[in-house]
Amino acid sequence: MARSTTQRQTRVGPASPDARRAGSLDVDALIADRRTGIIVCCGSGGVGKTTTSAALALRAAEQGRKVVVLTIDPARRLAQSMGIEALDNTPRPVTGLDEAAGGHLDAMMLDMKRTFDEVVESQASPEKAQQILANPFYIALSSSFAGTQEYMAMEKLGQIHRDAQAAGTYDLIVVDTPPSRSALDFLDAPERLSSFLDGRFVRLLLAPARGPAKLMTAGFSLITNALTKILGAQFLKDLQTFVSALDTVFGGFRQRAQKTYSLLQADGTAFLVVAAPEPDALREAAYFVERLSEDGMPLAGLIVNRASPAPDSPLPAEDALAGVGKLRRDGNGTLAAGLLRLHADQVQLVERERALRERFATAHPQVPTVVVPALAGDVHDLDGLRRIGELLAASGGSSTDRSD
Amino acid sequence: MSDWSKVRLHVVTGKGGTGKSTVASALALALAHQGKNVLVCEVEGRQGLARMFDVDPLPYQERRLTTGLPDEDGGRGIVHALHIDAESALLEYLSMYYRLGRAGKALDRFGVIEFATTIAPGVRDVLLSGKVYEAVERNSRNKGAIRYDAVVLDAPPTGRITNFLNVGGEVGGLAKVGPIKTQSDTMMKLFQSPRTAVHLVTLLEEMPVQETIDGIAELERAGLPVGGIVVNMVRPRDLSDDDLAAARAGTLDRSRIEAEVKAAGIEVTDALLDGLLHEAREHAERRALEDAQRAVIAGIDVPTYELPRMAGGVDLGALYELAGLLREQGMA
Numbered sequence A: 001m002a003r004s005t006t007q008r009q010t011r012v013g014p015a016s017p018d019a020r021r022a023g024s025l026d027v028d029a030l031i032a033d034r035r036t037g038i039i040v041c042c043g044s045g046g047v048g049k050t051t052t053s054a055a056l057a058l059r060a061a062e063q064g065r066k067v068v069v070l071t072i073d074p075a076r077r078l079a080q081s082m083g084i085e086a087l088d089n090t091p092r093p094v095t096g097l098d099e100a101a102g103g104h105l106d107a108m109m110l111d112m113k114r115t116f117d118e119v120v121e122s123q124a125s126p127e128k129a130q131q132i133l134a135n136p137f138y139i140a141l142s143s144s145f146a147g148t149q150e151y152m153a154m155e156k157l158g159q160i161h162r163d164a165q166a167a168g169t170y171d172l173i174v175v176d177t178p179p180s181r182s183a184l185d186f187l188d189a190p191e192r193l194s195s196f197l198d199g200r201f202v203r204l205l206l207a208p209a210r211g212p213a214k215l216m217t218a219g220f221s222l223i224t225n226a227l228t229k230i231l232g233a234q235f236l237k238d239l240q241t242f243v244s245a246l247d248t249v250f251g252g253f254r255q256r257a258q259k260t261y262s263l264l265q266a267d268g269t270a271f272l273v274v275a276a277p278e279p280d281a282l283r284e285a286a287y288f289v290e291r292l293s294e295d296g297m298p299l300a301g302l303i304v305n306r307a308s309p310a311p312d313s314p315l316p317a318e319d320a321l322a323g324v325g326k327l328r329r330d331g332n333g334t335l336a337a338g339l340l341r342l343h344a345d346q347v348q349l350v351e352r353e354r355a356l357r358e359r360f361a362t363a364h365p366q367v368p369t370v371v372v373p374a375l376a377g378d379v380h381d382l383d384g385l386r387r388i389g390e391l392l393a394a395s396g397g398s399s400t401d402r403s404d
Numbered sequence B: 001m002s003d004w005s006k007v008r009l010h011v012v013t014g015k016g017g018t019g020k021s022t023v024a025s026a027l028a029l030a031l032a033h034q035g036k037n038v039l040v041c042e043v044e045g046r047q048g049l050a051r052m053f054d055v056d057p058l059p060y061q062e063r064r065l066t067t068g069l070p071d072e073d074g075g076r077g078i079v080h081a082l083h084i085d086a087e088s089a090l091l092e093y094l095s096m097y098y099r100l101g102r103a104g105k106a107l108d109r110f111g112v113i114e115f116a117t118t119i120a121p122g123v124r125d126v127l128l129s130g131k132v133y134e135a136v137e138r139n140s141r142n143k144g145a146i147r148y149d150a151v152v153l154d155a156p157p158t159g160r161i162t163n164f165l166n167v168g169g170e171v172g173g174l175a176k177v178g179p180i181k182t183q184s185d186t187m188m189k190l191f192q193s194p195r196t197a198v199h200l201v202t203l204l205e206e207m208p209v210q211e212t213i214d215g216i217a218e219l220e221r222a223g224l225p226v227g228g229i230v231v232n233m234v235r236p237r238d239l240s241d242d243d244l245a246a247a248r249a250g251t252l253d254r255s256r257i258e259a260e261v262k263a264a265g266i267e268v269t270d271a272l273l274d275g276l277l278h279e280a281r282e283h284a285e286r287r288a289l290e291d292a293q294r295a296v297i298a299g300i301d302v303p304t305y306e307l308p309r310m311a312g313g314v315d316l317g318a319l320y321e322l323a324g325l326l327r328e329q330g331m332a
């Protein structure tokens, strides 16, 4: 697989020879750079991928880029405020943003099954497509096979990218990724899907459809007999129909997955890994960072989202707790006791999160990072997204802390 | 007295990251008292239990994990753990119920096992939930196995739980007759009975709460028994409602705080007071949002339990603490 070697300053992977601390991630520089054509936000479940993608897309649009953001399962209210409640698989313009800089923003919500169906419809004859779409195995594959959603996100990205290049509609595509259990699923799913379609069992099932039955080995009929015994004859019949039908569109799948994969490795792509300041999420982020560099994919940086805001006063947690103890013993000062306990909690949380981040940074010193504090409430409208955008950009820009 | 004393199978679901594995583990600890044997299973292939209890990755084999939370008389039970993966479950199932002989080996050689456990619609779920069923309803086929007083399942997230347990549906459609059909019908009898409870873990945030509501509706449609709601990572509630309202309005009495902090033996500076007031305001804002979600949850007619956010993270000690809180509130 071809590896991208040209890396800009903001895109240094962990394998980079320059092993100094990369400092802060400059999000504004990333979106201002016209060469950035695709931004992929990935990370484990619930860390803020959708929010971050939408916030970045909005910020880029208001700074003059022509942006489309491809979101997956946004929270209901967020989808409403972006005007994308309808799952119709086409980008819709987002209203209410500041277009003075000449940019605009379209958004869409990915309908995984629809995207899969569209691929089948575009590859097979109408009758054949109908046959595939109605098959129970196809339905399972297109709606619940682990990794299908990831594959479809890539498929849709490929489509939008081709269309945008042909029509000049967008100069930046921001991609959200599915709420996978692992961030790696996003990279592994297409391979898993193709290797499934290329698996031995599938090839054997295809054999009778392809030619003389001489490929039907003795072992194979043993299996079909066993399956019939356990699952009934219809099961096998459905399966065979599915596999032979899918064979028609199968070549297409592989090729497209391959194309999108190389698109992800291309120079105009930037991966942003989103994580919560928690051990699991940061561990996932570390796997992902390593994997991106192995696969030659351009990593722009790490976003540590929903960090506990640092307390304003420097009073140490132990002192605050000692104070709480004294107030409780003396039986007075319930308000101060409450406030001091909150403060101690906050200090502890922030301290723990800092230690976790520090550990990540020690193992991956080359990954530029930005920390986004948790807002008091959900992010469900354009103002909220703007606020996140500002926070994302806040710690960037200063080249001083990147120099050494 | 536990709210779920008749329940043998506790299924713990919830939106991703809300604390399913944490709650399942704490619940298992809480259930394991007075010599009771409790099994906690995971099915997502993530080894979350091993990490939680700080042991080596779990095999497809029941392992003694630790002793449970003692009751007042110091009576402890034992928590066992099992990591269920679909391939092992299928092989075990085949050897338990079919004598396939050569065909069994051929299945593996031709990639059928892999195929069946990844793509065949619903088969994966039947295999995983089938093993859970087997652990609850031990029969003579599994010789020498422990009979558990309770089984806790660290289950797939809310969005997938109904499909996961509703094994009659999808597979039944494909294998309309035959042994798998009979098998999944028997499993459904347990899953739909009062001996099963599906508990939902949520945070006091909009999306997890919405997902909980949707999940409950879906479970009810499928005739699956809804258990309790566990509200996890709740912020401390040390301030009175009046003080919270004042904090939000920015009208907390500065001189009162100043006097009280002094009484706490802490040196008062303007910066400290400003800081505490600011922190109070932020906290009060979050609390208002939490309270709004708590009100939504209160509108759901299901027993509710609350667990605090542990400022230092969840280690083994914290798990026992959470277990104690679940037991105190009657969940175990």
Ligand SMILES: Nc1ncnc2c1ncn2[C@@H]1O[C@H](COP(=O)(O)OP(=O)(O)OP(=O)(O)O)[C@@H](O)[C@H]1O
Binding pocket: A044, A045, A046, A047, A048, A049, A050, A051, A052, A072, A073, A074, A075, A177, A178, A179, A180, A305, A306, A307, A372, A373, A374, A375, A376, A377, A378, A379, A380, A388, B016, B205, B206, B207
């Ligand atoms: N910095 C923040 N401050 C406050 N709330 C936030 C922040 N970032 C995200 N959120 C909230 O956290 C929740 C989860 O965020 P989001 O949906 O973006 O996560 P995700 O990674 O896309 O989740 P999933 O994996 O389920 O798709 C949302 O309610 C969102 O509003």
Ligand SMILES: Nc1ncnc2c1ncn2[C@@H]1O[C@H](COP(=O)(O)OP(=O)(O)OP(=O)(O)O)[C@@H](O)[C@H]1O
Binding pocket: A045, A278, A279, A280, B014, B015, B016, B017, B018, B019, B020, B021, B022, B023, B048, B157, B232, B233, B234, B307, B308, B309, B310, B311, B313, B314
């Ligand atoms: N009460 C709590 N206080 C503090 N941290 C908690 C609490 N409950 C869970 N956590 C932490 O939150 C994170 C997610 O918890 P957990 O792994 O139990 O969630 P989950 O729902 O099983 O996640 P997944 O969907 O990824 O399986 C973990 O880091 C865990 O330690």
Ligand SMILES: [Mg+2]
Binding pocket: A049, A050, A051, A072, A073, A074, A176, A177, A178, A179
């Ligand atoms: Mg999302």
Ligand SMILES: [Mg+2]
Binding pocket: B020, B021, B022, B048, B154
């Ligand atoms: Mg878990």
